[in-house]
Amino acid sequence: MCDTHSRTAWIQGWDGIDEPVWHQLRMPYRFVLLGAPGVGKGTQARLLGEALGSCHLSTGDVFRAASEHIAATPAVKLAKAAMKRGDLVPDDLVISTVYERSQCLQCPAGFLLDGFPRTLQQAQWLDERLGQLGVMLDAVVHYELPTEQIVERLCGRRTCEDCHTVYHEMTRPPARADICDDCGGRLVLRADDQPVVVRVRMDAYLKTTEPLKEFYGDQGLLIPVRATGTPEEVLERTLQALGISTSPDDGRMLASSR
Numbered sequence: 537m538c539d540t541h542s543r544t545a546w547i548q549g550w551d552g553i554d555e556p557v558w559h560q561l562r563m564p565y566r567f568v569l570l571g572a573p574g575v576g577k578g579t580q581a582r583l584l585g586e587a588l589g590s591c592h593l594s595t596g597d598v599f600r601a602a603s604e605h606i607a608a609t610p611a612v613k614l615a616k617a618a619m620k621r622g623d624l625v626p627d628d629l630v631i632s633t634v635y636e637r638s639q640c641l642q643c644p645a646g647f648l649l650d651g652f653p654r655t656l657q658q659a660q661w662l663d664e665r666l667g668q669l670g671v672m673l674d675a676v677v678h679y680e681l682p683t684e685q686i687v688e689r690l691c692g693r694r695t696c697e698d699c700h701t702v703y704h705e706m707t708r709p710p711a712r713a714d715i716c717d718d719c720g721g722r723l724v725l726r727a728d729d730q731p732v733v734v735r736v737r738m739d740a741y742l743k744t745t746e747p748l749k750e751f752y753g754d755q756g757l758l759i760p761v762r763a764t765g766t767p768e769e770v771l772e773r774t775l776q777a778l779g780i781s782t783s784p785d786d787g788r789m790l791a792s793s794r
């Protein structure tokens with residue numbers, strides 16, 4: 537990284553980059569986005585990334601890219617099988633994947649961690665790693681949405697099989713049915729959005745990830761945000777909850793508390 541809109545270093549690993557472009561932003565924001573599958577974390581990470589300049593780092597994206605493009609090593613096979621079932625990828629594999637990309641956590645543009653951490657072990661490791669890197673989290677945003685709306689979002693989601701842009705049949709339809717606006721690729725239902733797999737993902741979330749609310753609540757970092765309404769309304773609510781406003785001077789987003 538860190539061209540703020542290029543996610544190559546994160547997805548391919550740092551070695552995928554010849555010459556990182558370091559953006560000199562005055563105020564990097566470092567957030568974790570928590571919430572159930574389909575609540576809209578990826579959508580908000582994209583919008584927040586555009587608004588704040590922070591890099592969108594999704595572990596789900598890394599594992600999907602690895603299972604599509606990397607030769608099927610035992611680790612990739614393990615991750616792919618877990619995702620297919622809707623289970624979590626084992627902690628040691630997730631942690632080594634993020635460890636390899638630690639430089640993205642030091643990005644001067646800041647970061648938006650989407651889908652990581654997801655277990656207590658991952659959260660404790662992240663705290664330790666950020667401490668070693670001399671970087672601090674600003675906040676952990678927890679998106680909340682009733683289950684029936686989560687199911688509607690997941691059932692209607694369509695993803696470009698080439699560039700992975702996310703659409704929704706009702707709320708973010710492409711201009712031409714089943715064709716990606718950005719690259720012309722085919723839009724498909726993600727394999728783990730099948731109802732039977734969604735149930736396993738929701739169980740994994742409730743059992744393993746929801747307890748992180750207490751972990752981050754105890755550190756004073758947790759910010760709950762209602763995820764109802766349009767993506768733009770949720771973005772607005774998130775920025776308000778984080779105390780971030782638009783500066784009239786330069787049009788950039790500034791934290792009122794800084």
Ligand code: AP5
Pocket residue numbers: 571572573574575576577578579580594595596597599618619620622623624625626630650651652653654655658689690692693694702703704705707708728737763764765766767768770
């Ligand atoms: P991951 O890719 O992280 O999936 P997830 O957490 O289940 O989240 P989703 O990507 O399904 O949903 P989202 O919240 O990002 O919603 P989105 O914005 O797309 O992980 C996949 C798998 O990888 C895991 O199951 C696990 O196996 C493995 N994995 C990844 N990280 C791991 C880790 N750390 N540890 C262990 N295993 C790991 O929105 C959904 C839909 O709703 C879209 O169609 C969107 O257009 C629409 N939408 C969004 N917002 C709105 C809105 N406000 N109004 C209307 N529609 C909306």
